[in-house]
Amino acid sequence: MTPPFHFECPYCNRPTTIQQNDYEEELIKPAPTGKDTGTILYVLATVVCPSPDCRKTTVAMSQWRAARNRSGGWEIDPETKASQRSWRLMPRSRARQYPEYVPVPVREDYEEAHLILKDSPKASATLARRALQGIMRDFYGAKPGTLYDEITEVAATGKMDAGLVKATHAVRDVGNIGAHMSKDISVIVPVEPGEAEALLGLIELLLDETYVARHSREQRVNAVLQVAADKQALRAAGGSKAPPGGGAQGSGTPGAKP
Ligand SMILES: [Zn+2]
Incomplete structure (x- = not known):
């Protein structure tokens, strides 16, 4: 790939x-010609x-059909539109790094689901369903049941934002996912292409809108409380000697003449 090009940082x-x-790329060419690959680099x-x-490093390797160039060396076959296969070496998966206030079991299931997404979508979807159930129980306080029941219960209580309910139902109605939400969570079931990814996308949306949003709101509330407490302390320390002009408000008093 020749810069400039669009890139979404996985970190x-x-x-x-x-x-x-x-950006730096190195061509390893040509690899020995295997019966299964043909001439590749x-x-x-x-x-x-x-x-x-951020400034973090992403490393990837891709396999391409090779062709001789004019000078007798090897290059990517100009008639090739895409790589035959590719591997992300670092970071090992597309999983986002969620902070420690997201419960460990939910994070672990989510990260491992990403790690095996390509090699085993079935196992990935199973872990992702377990992460989804973890959010339903831990964040929304769902009573243990099937995943289907827990989502229905949470949606009925109104604890879950209407948009999230809609997204969860939309994913649930895709292909096999919905059918399997009423089964035991640990059963590995077949999935159609794209289903495991859709499930992981839903989990990211839910994590952002639950734990991450709650944490950010708490921080803002605490910041406001801190400002109020500081003012209170200042007032207590200063007694009747309030700073001229109304203290921290300073200038900018409504009606003040320049
Ligand atoms: Zn970055």
């Missing part, structure tokens, strides 16, 4: 544009996220 999830300085690519507060 900070920001869409970025990669420039030459943050590999591209080892390294990208560093351009966001100043």
Whole structure:
């Protein structure tokens, strides 16, 4: 790939544009010709996220059909539109890194579901359903039942935002996922292409809108409380000697003449 190109950083999830300085690729060519691969080469690519507060490294390898170029060397076959296969080497999966206030079992199931997404969508979807159930029980306080029952119960209580209910139902109604939500969570069931990904997308949406949103609101509330407490302390310490002009409010008093 030749910079500049669009790239979504797997660490900070920001869409970025990669420039030459943050990209390097190495062609490994040609690999020995296997009966199963034909003449191929590999591209080892390294990208560093351009966001100043991230700057983390992503490494990936891809396999391409190789062809002789004019000078007798090897290049990616110009008639090839896409790689034959690719592997993300670092980070190992597309899983987002959620903070420690998201319960460990939910994070573990979510991260492992991502890790095996390509190799075993069935097992991935099973772990993802377990993560979904973890959120229903831990965050929304659902009574243990089948996943289907727990989602229905949570939706009925009104504890879950209407948009999230809609998204959860939409994913549940896709392919096999819905049918299997009424079964035991630990049963590994077949999934259709894209189902495991849809389930992981739903879990990310839910984690953002539950634990992450709650934490960010708590922080803002605490910041406001801190300001109020500081003012209170200042007032108590200063007694009747309030600073001229109304203290922290300072200038900008309504009606003040320049
Ligand atoms: Zn980044």
